[in-house]
Amino acid sequence: MFSPGMILTPARLNAPTAYKTSDTSRTLTTTLTADPDLSVSVIANAVYVVSLYAPHTYDALCDFKFSWTAPTGSAMTNWTADWRTVDGTEISGAFSTLSTVVPLTSASGTFTQPLWAHGLLVVGGTAGTFGMTWAQNTSHANAATVKTGSLLRLERVA
Secondary structure, X not given: OOOOOOOOOHHHHOOOEEEOOOOEEEOOOOOOEEEEEEEEEEOOOOEEEEEEEOOEEEXXXXXXXXXXXXXXXXXXXXXXXXXXXXXXOEEEEEEOOOOOOEEEOOOOOEEEEOEEXXXXXXXXXXXXXXXXXXXXXXXXXXXXXXXXXXXXXXEEOO
8 A cells, every 4th residue: 555655665565474384284383383384574663464375184183273472562463364163164253363373273184175264463662473373282292384475465555
C-alpha cells in the first residue's frame, strides 16, 4: 500500500518472504522452537499482513502444535489458522494473541496436511525476527515434520 509522498524504500518494496527448501523433523520434544527456515526480519513500528502456508506430517502418537515468535512489544490479535484432520475435515480457528499455541491433533494414522495462518502483525518499538515456532504436541520417537515448500510471507502495510 503506497500513498502520495511516501518514500519508497527497499523495505517497503520487498515483502519479507521465507521459503522452506528442505523438510525439518522433530522427535521427542514438546518445546516450541523456531523453524530454521520460516522466519523473516521485521522493522520497528511497522505493520504487516502475515500469510503462512505450512504442509506438515505427524501421527496420532505425537501430534503437532505451532505458534509465533516476534520482537518484544509486537502484537497479532484476531489471527486465524485453518487445517485439515486425517479424515479431511477442515478446521478453522480464530486466536486472540500472538503467543497462542495451536494444537493440531489426530485420532489415528499418519498423514500430511496443509496448515494456513493469516493475521495482522503490529511490531512495537523493537525490530527483530518474526517466525513460526512448532513442536510435537506429545513427545514421541515418531517425527513431526514441516515440509519442503512451506512459505511465510509478510506484506508491509504501514
